[in-house]
Amino acid sequence: MDQLRIFAQHLGIADLFGRGFLAVLLTFVTAAVITWRFIPPVRDFALRVGWADMPNERRLNTVPLPNAGGLAIFAGFVISIVVGWALRPIVIEHVNIQVLAILLGATLLMLVGFIDDQYGLSPLFRLGVQLLSAVLLLVNGLRIDFNAIPFLPVLDGNVANVLSIFLTILWVVGLTNAMNLLDGVDGVVGGVAFIASAVLLVTAAQFTDRAAAVILLAGLAGSALGYLRHNFNPSSIIMGNGSTLFGYTLAAVSLLGTLKISAGASLLVPLLIMALPILDTTQVVVGRLARGIRNPLAHPDKTHLHHRVLARTGNARRTSVALWTVALLCGVAGMFAQGIAPLTVLLTAVFIGGSLWFVAARRIRAQIIEAAQGRRELN
Template sequence: MEIILLAFAVSFVLTLVIGRFVLAELRKLKAGQEIRADGPTWHKSKAGTPTMGGVMFILGVGITIFILGWGYMLEGQFTHLYIYLFALVFGMIGFVDDYRKVRQHQNEGLTAKQKFILQLAAAVLFLSLMRYEGLLSNELYVPFFNVAFTLNWILYLIFAAFVIVGCVNAVNLTDGVDGLATGVTFVVMVFFTVTGVLWSEHGMQALFPAAMAGGLMAFFLYNHHPAKVFMGDTGSLFLGGAVAALGFTFGTPLILIPVGVVYIAETLSDIIQVAYFKATHGKRFFKMAPLHHHLELSGWSETKLVVVFSGITAVCCVLAYLGVRARY
């Protein structure tokens, strides 16, 4: 338990300190965010805010788990390292995307096809590694019903790869309001930390989410409204990879449904908007998609969005724990 609390504290301090240097460098490099032309009009004031700030917590978390997880690695336990490296690959994809946006001074970096191929390749590589190391089961546990189904390995890997890619992009969609993806994912990381500590089998795996929680709390001090820095795709894809990887390494990927209810709602709102627009030849179901923009245009402040969405996530995380506790 002590090492888990230490991971939280060390990651918080490191991210806070690293953040000061990273923010200064991003300003020097003029790595400003381009704002989507069709977004809420008041978002135009955010133009030029440094992006790629996800580097702050990526470094803070990485240093923390390497130092505090060294003892585990000497014992041959590398799960926390695999999760971090997997998330890092997604963060690197996001970094390339952000870098292109900054260089080209537009809100589009990699194409959707390029990102999908890279993300799918990363997911397959991670799943193959976890299976090779004996850390991945093809048993699909159903929360709340306490039943499990064993799937054919090929079928399971296809299912898992698309769940990972979907999760990564859902988290990315949520990052459209100051502090929103940070706040919601902080709650998710607290959930995985607590469950990791309570389930002795996964006690070691609590190290990574604890470090993530500390890093995100520190980053929130830079990212809350009005944001001094955005995490960019560098940060949001890293977070998505981390959330997805934790779901699978804990052996309960379906738990991502209640835990990630906000991510799912954001994604569904985007899908509904596009489908409705095409079906009605130009009409919109929401004022703007994803959901947080619709609520903004309905009068919600950015601070209210963060508080409410994080609160909903917290409630769903409690329900999620009740749904899987019979398994352990």
């Protein structure tokens, strides 16, 4: 038993049988189960009321596909956080306020995103709401400290403060949109979000004073995994505005912590972990600007990484797995950059790979059963 405890401590688990680890585990399981089970009734209701994306030249679906998956993801995430907080309340008032700011910003983005999915909103209005959500983090102390970023000069306080505000808004709004833009092939965003959440969770678990971040990431990882059960190709539902929930929350949580060091000093780790959506958005925006498009975020095309990979593989499943692999390799690089022990990195990669295989296999099995039932009904 002592050996098991020692082994767990090497993985960042201070007490294998303590309330802290139980809270994280239960948060993850609660989010996964609620999202997994909540999606079918949400899908049925969405089809009845017309909450669906119609087929077009940019989409892979050939029939109306419900786009309300984000509601189930959000429900699983929030309920799991309530469960985790009940088991292990964070007594530091400042951190509690920051967590509430993250949840409030995520709720605002979910609400506006859902309205946009169903009725359509202008890109400028959506950007304004994203800026407001980023400012909500800033006024509650979640920011990147420019003077703490390695290899950059230390500047005057006022100049550094302005640059810190700019970088924080760019980080939050940029990653929010990056995850949204990556959502083009079944399973890609859900898998990338699960990988990033799990890797950041393990990274945060190495520090004793990042319990709040660990709980939030456990809920986010669980809801992403539960959603993937229904979204791996062929998808029965898409997340719609759920991609902004993943992007915003990952960006915000990467700034959360009570360590004496600045969040900016450790920005390299989340940059590496979330390199895939960042690189995708960068190459898309640069390419559109080069073609003379003045508003690159408002002119969709097929130049995203998932479109390029899909053109080569010719298969949505292989495309998802290929991009998951890239995201996992980026996550492994991020963990090594943080100085996490190789055994911990290996076990994290095995857990992530095994979890993704499990939900993908369950989705394929369900699709085979559905197809067999359809053939029997025709006969």
